[in-house]
Amino acid sequence: MNVRPQYPVSRRTVLTGMSLSALGLSGSGLLAACGTPAAKQTEQQCVSTDLSSTEKTLNFSNWPSYMDEADEKVNGKTVLPTLAAFEKLSGIKVNYTADVNDNAEFFAKVKDQLGACQPTGRDIFVLTDWMASRMVKLGWIQKLDHAKIPNVDANLLPSLKGPAWDSSRDYSVPWQSGLTGIAYNAKHTKEVKSFTELLTRPDLKGKITLLSEMRDTMLFMLRIDGADPTKFGDEEWGKALEKLQGYVASSQIRRFTGNDYIQDLNAGNIVACEAWSGDVLALQADNPDIKFVVPEEGLGLWSDNMLVPNKATHKANAEALINHYYDPQVAATLAAWVNFICPVQGAKEAMEKVDPELVDSPLIFPDEADLAKAYGFMALDEAKSKQYESDFNRVIGG
Amino acid sequence: MTALSQLGGPPAAVTEKPGRRFTAYLLLLPGGLWLALFFVVPLVSLLSASLYDPSGTVETGYAVTGHWQNYVDALQDYARPFGRSMWYALLTTAFCLLLGYPLAYAIAFKSGRWKNLMLALVIAPFFTSFLVRTLSWKLLLGDNGVVVDTLKWLHILGPDGRLLATTTAVVTGLTYNFLPFMVLPLYASLEKIDHRLIEAGGDLFAGPVTTFRTVTLPLSMPGVVAGTLLTFIPAAGDYINAELLGTPQQRMIGNDIQNLFAAGAHPTAAALSVTLMATIVVLVLFYVRRVGTEDLL
Numbered sequence: 218m219n220v221r222p223q224y225p226v227s228r229r230t231v232l233t234g235m236s237l238s239a240l241g242l243s244g245s246g247l248l249a250a251c252g253t254p255a256a257k258q259t260e261q262q263c264v265s266t267d268l269s270s271t272e273k274t275l276n277f278s279n280w281p282s283y284m285d286e287a288d289e290k291v292n293g294k295t296v297l298p299t300l301a302a303f304e305k306l307s308g309i310k311v312n313y314t315a316d317v318n319d320n321a322e323f324f325a326k327v328k329d330q331l332g333a334c335q336p337t338g339r340d341i342f343v344l345t346d347w348m349a350s351r352m353v354k355l356g357w358i359q360k361l362d363h364a365k366i367p368n369v370d371a372n373l374l375p376s377l378k379g380p381a382w383d384s385s386r387d388y389s390v391p392w393q394s395g396l397t398g399i400a401y402n403a404k405h406t407k408e409v410k411s412f413t414e415l416l417t418r419p420d421l422k423g424k425i426t427l428l429s430e431m432r433d434t435m436l437f438m439l440r441i442d443g444a445d446p447t448k449f450g451d452e453e454w455g456k457a458l459e460k461l462q463g464y465v466a467s468s469q470i471r472r473f474t475g476n477d478y479i480q481d482l483n484a485g486n487i488v489a490c491e492a493w494s495g496d497v498l499a500l501q502a503d504n505p506d507i508k509f510v511v512p513e514e515g516l517g518l519w520s521d522n523m524l525v526p527n528k529a530t531h532k533a534n535a536e537a538l539i540n541h542y543y544d545p546q547v548a549a550t551l552a553a554w555v556n557f558i559c560p561v562q563g564a565k566e567a568m569e570k571v572d573p574e575l576v577d578s579p580l581i582f583p584d585e586a587d588l589a590k591a592y593g594f595m596a597l598d599e600a601k602s603k604q605y606e607s608d609f610n611r612v613i614g615g
Numbered sequence: 616m617t618a619l620s621q622l623g624g625p626p627a628a629v630t631e632k633p634g635r636r637f638t639a640y641l642l643l644l645p646g647g648l649w650l651a652l653f654f655v656v657p658l659v660s661l662l663s664a665s666l667y668d669p670s671g672t673v674e675t676g677y678a679v680t681g682h683w684q685n686y687v688d689a690l691q692d693y694a695r696p697f698g699r700s701m702w703y704a705l706l707t708t709a710f711c712l713l714l715g716y717p718l719a720y721a722i723a724f725k726s727g728r729w730k731n732l733m734l735a736l737v738i739a740p741f742f743t744s745f746l747v748r749t750l751s752w753k754l755l756l757g758d759n760g761v762v763v764d765t766l767k768w769l770h771i772l773g774p775d776g777r778l779l780a781t782t783t784a785v786v787t788g789l790t791y792n793f794l795p796f797m798v799l800p801l802y803a804s805l806e807k808i809d810h811r812l813i814e815a816g817g818d819l820f821a822g823p824v825t826t827f828r829t830v831t832l833p834l835s836m837p838g839v840v841a842g843t844l845l846t847f848i849p850a851a852g853d854y855i856n857a858e859l860l861g862t863p864q865q866r867m868i869g870n871d872i873q874n875l876f877a878a879g880a881h882p883t884a885a886a887l888s889v890t891l892m893a894t895i896v897v898l899v900l901f902y903v904r905r906v907g908t909e910d911l912l
Contacts, residue, residue: 253667255676321877328673355674423777423862431878465863471780472862486758486779599672599879606878611692614866614874 256332258356260527263334269533273309276531277538278342280521281315283393285554299550303541309534319475320348327526331357336528341535343392347432349522350382350596358388359525365536366390368543372562376588377520381447382596389522390539393495393557396583396591397433397517400492402482404506409489411513412437416464426481426490429473431609432594433517434461434491440514446592454605462612473613482507494580495557509580511587518591520560546571552581664885673879682882689886693871697890700867703782704851707789711797711846712839714790719801719838720831723808737798745792749859752788753779756860780862788856796845804838805831840906848895 287296300311317323323344327337331352344352352358363370369390383389401409406424409415415425427434436446438457464470471487472478479496481487483504497509525535541547545563552559553572558581559565565582568575575581583591597605663679665686671677690697722733740748755762756778763779766772778784808831816826854869861867868891875884 253671253677255674257674325877332673423780468862468864470863477859480753484754484757484759486753486777599674600670603672603879607875607880607883610871610874610878613863614693614696614871 254332256328256355258332258334258527260356260359262356263527265336265528265530267532268530272531273307273534274312274531275309275534275538276312276314276338276340276529277535278314278316278339279392280317280343283315283343283521283555284313285551299542299547302547303538306541307534307537309537311538317343320345324348324351330528331355331526334527336530337526339526340529340531341523341525341538343521343523345521346380346382346519346593347597347602349389349524350380351599351602352524352526353383353388354598357527359527359529359532360387361390361525361539362533362536365533366540366543368540372543372545372548372564374560374562376518376591377560380520380593380596389524390543391520391560392523392542393552393555394518394520394560395557396494396511396580396587397428397436397519398492398494399489399510399512400482400497400500401489401508401510402485402487402504402506403508405485406488408508409510412441412491413514415489415491415512416441416469421489422467422469423471424488425470426472426474426478426487427470428478428491428493429475429613431606433519434473435605435609436517436592436594437491437512437514440592446517446594448595454608458608458612461609465613495555498556498578498580511590516587516591518588518593556581558583661885661888664881665889667882667885669880669882671882677881685882685886686890689883690890692883693868693887696866696868696871697887699865700851700869700891701894703786703789703857703867704847706786707793707850708797708843708847710786710790711794712843715794715797715801715842716839719798719805722798722802723805734802737795737802740795746855748792749788749855752784752791752860756784756787779860780865782861782865784860785856785865785867788860789850789853792853792856793846793850796849797842800841800845801835801838804835804841808834836906840903843902844899848899851895852891 284297285299287298290296297313300313303309304311323342327339329335330337332355349358369386373386373391374394377391377394379385399409399412399415406421409418409421415421435454435457438461439446439449439453441460442453442456444453444457472481474481474490476493476496478487478490478492479500482490482492483500492509494509497507500507501509523535523539525532529535542551543561545561545567548559548561548564549567549571552561552564553568553575565576568582579587664677666679666681666683667677667685668680668682669685669688718737722730722737726733754760757763758777758779763772763777766778767774767776772778812830812834813826816830821829851867852869854867854873857865857867857870868887872884872887872891875881875887
């Protein structure tokens with residue numbers, strides 16, 4: 218008597234059902250997923266009504282540790298002095314979120330909304346030059362009304378006034394700027410003066426890192442060859458890339474990193490590296506052996522920019538905020554805390570009262586000679602950017 | 616109720632009411648919908664992305680042109696990290712098995728009243744994030760750390776030697792991170808083994824080694840297969856360990872997929888993802904057939 222139990226759902230029906238529904242879904246799915254539509258928009262196509270006059274609120278997305286914090290908490294909450302001052306002055310309530318961790322990641326977060334003219338829930342966010350340029354080119358950013366931001370016109374550093382991708386700052390205003398150069402740990406090695414030295418000195422083999430941001434690293438590769446990173450062609454790009462490939466193959470470079478080079482440099486796992494000025498300054502407070510060098514090839518200069526996206530409904534409030542942060546006194550307070558380059562003229566003088574020790578810091582207020590050696594990376598269109606990013610990725614992949 | 620129906624016959628009630636049939640499908644529905652929405656749909660979109668026209672960008676959009684060449688190009692450019700991923704995953708699985716089997720055996724048979732504590736300790740690392748656990752290896756293996764200093768003192772490492780940013784570090788990190796996935800299934804299948812069978816081995820004059828080889832090991836094979844699969848599959852796709860503990864020479868395919876995706880090269884990234892998935896499915900099918908535990912599938 219060997220009767221198998223008759224279950225209502227047999228394995229066969231389950232398998233048939235599964236394959237049929239998978240087929241059905243893939244059929245309809247394939248039709249629906251037939252490519253991805255173009256995400257380019259224009260400001261005119263995506264107009265939104267500015268509700269600033271009635272709604273005194275502002276949704277602000279920024280990077281972590283990019284806003285001054287008071288030492289003491291009030292009712293268990295961290296106080297952001299310059300932002301609190303803005304709220305008090307303007308009567309605008311700011312919802313501040315530090316949810317930008319990575320340019321590419323943030324792009325992925327908002328691209329479907331902005332590509333389809335949908336609101337992102339943010340009125341202002343902060344992104345690095347190349348990503349800001351990409352969004353401006355995609356038509357995702359609203360034009361600013363310069364009449365409402367007189368402090369910017371009066372106080373923006375001349376070297377930051379006209380980047381190639383936004384020549385009259387119609388769409389973007391720098392939040393903070395920074396320099397890319399070389400850092401080394403004086404406890405473990407002697408001074409490294411140039412990128413050529415960093416990439417060829419035998420005692421540094423396997424003890425250095427470069428940045429995984431394509432534009433930061435390739436800027437110096439182009440400079441080593443004497444090319445101009447603000448304006449170069451495919452041939453120069455190819456040469457610079459080949460150079461990098463050689464250094465990767467020679468095992469001179471230990472890794473390509475994001476911010477995490479800080480721990481390695483501090484611990485002495487690496488002794489020198491390509492580095493961002495703000496990180497170095499922050500690290501110096503704990504470890505005086507860490508030094509920043511202006512490489513012989515020049516410096517990388519970049520900004521993180523405030524942008525107002527399409528469909529943001531509080532543009533005038535955002536402009537009021539931008540204007541507030543271009544007040545030298547406010548800018549000095551912010552710069553003293555975040556340690557990046559202050560894009561506001563007059564902040565140096567205001568710094569006397571805020572923190573006299575920082576007035577002469579070349580990494581917050583770089584001198585004219587250093588800024589004259591600073592390069593921004595050429596603005597790339599989508600296709601070029603993709604090509605160069607893929608090239609770079611292939612080379613650093615070993 | 617007759618005695619017969621209690622003994623061997625089918626649970627008659629199951630086929631009696633037509634409504635029951637409906638219930639079974641109803642029970643399958645939530646899980647099925649979940650899978651359809653979060654597995655089948657993304658899979659289809661991944662497949663179609665791998666056939667996009669490679670000249671597309673976010674700005675212009677991507678058109679599905681059935682561009683199979685994407686696969687050829689991707690494999691030409693990324694064959695080395697691809698092979699490396701498979702090799703590292705294989706090494707990781709082997710080390711996990713070597714470390715995990717004795718551990719699972721000890722917990723199942725020798726731990727006595729410490730059994731629950733030891734199991735808890737195996738699972739304990741999961742209470743911290745994967746990222747933090749991997750980062751802590753950077754501290755342990757640091758160039759000026761205790762481990763490197765000791766190895767240098769023992770002349771196992773040369774004066775310029777290092778552990779961090781080497782293949783050793785990446786495979787060590789992978790092994791550490793995936794060890795629990797090996798230990799738990801091994802423990803589960805060892806624990807189920809009927810002790811009388813092992814005693815019977817002794818009664819039939821088999822030594823401990825023979826008993827292990829002919830009784831314990833074959834009976835624990837489902838655990839070995841499940842453990843190796845649970846280790847190999849995620850290890851092959853992992854990129855955190857290679858990113859944090861390796862150099863460009865240790866990059867795995869996951870690193871490239873992630874970077875290509877960020878760069879906007881969606882077709883290449885998708886083609887690599889599909890290839891990785893297909894390769895793993897084929898390897899797993901082949902492996903499970905060879906070992907002869909089709910019951911698992």
